[in-house]
Amino acid sequence: MVAETHLGVEHLIYPIFLKDGKGIKEEINSLPGNYRWSIDTLLHELESCLSLGIKTIDIFPAVDESLKDKTATYSYADDNFYLKAIRAIKEKFPELMVMTDVAMDPYSSDGHDGLVENGEILNDATLPILAKMAVAQAQAGADIIGPSDMMDGRVGVIREALDLNGFEETSIMSYTAKYASAFYGPFRDALNSAPKHGDKKTYQMNPSNRREALLEAELDIEEGADMIMVKPALCYLDVIHELKSNFSVPVTAYNVSGECAMVIAAAKNGWLNYNLAVYEMLLSIRRAGADGILTYFAKDFATYIRG
Numbered sequence: 001m002v003a004e005t006h007l008g009v010e011h012l013i014y015p016i017f018l019k020d021g022k023g024i025k026e027e028i029n030s031l032p033g034n035y036r037w038s039i040d041t042l043l044h045e046l047e048s049c050l051s052l053g054i055k056t057i058d059i060f061p062a063v064d065e066s067l068k069d070k071t072a073t074y075s076y077a078d079d080n081f082y083l084k085a086i087r088a089i090k091e092k093f094p095e096l097m098v099m100t101d102v103a104m105d106p107y108s109s110d111g112h113d114g115l116v117e118n119g120e121i122l123n124d125a126t127l128p129i130l131a132k133m134a135v136a137q138a139q140a141g142a143d144i145i146g147p148s149d150m151m152d153g154r155v156g157v158i159r160e161a162l163d164l165n166g167f168e169e170t171s172i173m174s175y176t177a178k179y180a181s182a183f184y185g186p187f188r189d190a191l192n193s194a195p196k197h198g199d200k201k202t203y204q205m206n207p208s209n210r211r212e213a214l215l216e217a218e219l220d221i222e223e224g225a226d227m228i229m230v231k232p233a234l235c236y237l238d239v240i241h242e243l244k245s246n247f248s249v250p251v252t253a254y255n256v257s258g259e260c261a262m263v264i265a266a267a268k269n270g271w272l273n274y275n276l277a278v279y280e281m282l283l284s285i286r287r288a289g290a291d292g293i294l295t296y297f298a299k300d301f302a303t304y305i306r307g
């Protein structure tokens with residue numbers, strides 16, 4: 001009666017890694033219990049996710065090094081396995097909400113989210129590439145486009161490109177306050193997408209800043225974001241609270257790979273009770289104000305609350 005916060009499977013978005021090929025289920029060393037799937041094995045897995053009540057997934061592609069280049073051309077290529085998989089998933093499970101990722105890093109030979117020239121990230125020159133990628137994903141059937149790149153102005157450019165191509169109904173969940181964080185390690189292992197040189201501090205946010213997140217949110221909403229995200233979640237609960245208090249669009253939070261890996265590792269050592277720690281973590285993110293949570297715990301949490 002007195003519980004102020006509710007946490008259910010309906011609040012969770014399950015991030016999933018996809019790889020080209022057949023019969024693949026490769027465990028990610030730094031994120032045990034999470035895998036790189038090929039489309040055939042993934043379709044099976046999604047059946048069990050749906051039966052547990054998971055309604056939304058976010059898919060990330062692990063692209064072969066040989067297909068990467070400076071301008072991320074594979075990201076919108078006709079024969080792109082990621083785009084083909086989105087089609088297959090929406091065909092088989094039209095009721096499953098599919099979110100896709102817009103950023104250059106999985107396809108970039110530099111391992112950066114934007115175009116690199118002389119060691120610098122070119123913000124404006126990156127925008128048309130992101131727009132092309134977003135349109136290709138919408139064409140494949142994506143319901144939610146997730147720009148994770150942090151280039152300034154990309155939400156507006158993506159919104160315009162989607163509308164011009166007839167995708168007015170495709171929504172945008174913007175990575176609004178994405179911090180230059182130490183907690184992305186396992187994700188970069190999963191995609192082999194770590195920067196080849198330099199870091200992401202010229203485009204991701206400084207962890208010392210909270211007010212800047214308000215500015216980022218104002219800009220994203222003005223440019224057409226339907227939902228705004230804070231990432232990572234746990235070191236940034238105050239930022240989640242701030243955005244929730246100041247804006248009326250839905251706020252989501254990304255409980256990132258490193259945050260999940262810490263709990264998995266401690267639980268494996270017998271230092272923490274896995275299910276209880278996961279529950280408390282996710283509840284804290286909801287209590288801070290997140291409507292939705294992207295988390296690698298989605299399936300385990302769904303299984304736990306069933307049982």
Ligand code: PBG
Nearest residue numbers: 103105148183184187256257258
């Ligand atoms: C990059 C991207 C990253 C994540 C999602 N998209 C990593 C990065 O910015 O280097 C991290 C997610 C996670 O750690 O779970 N576009």
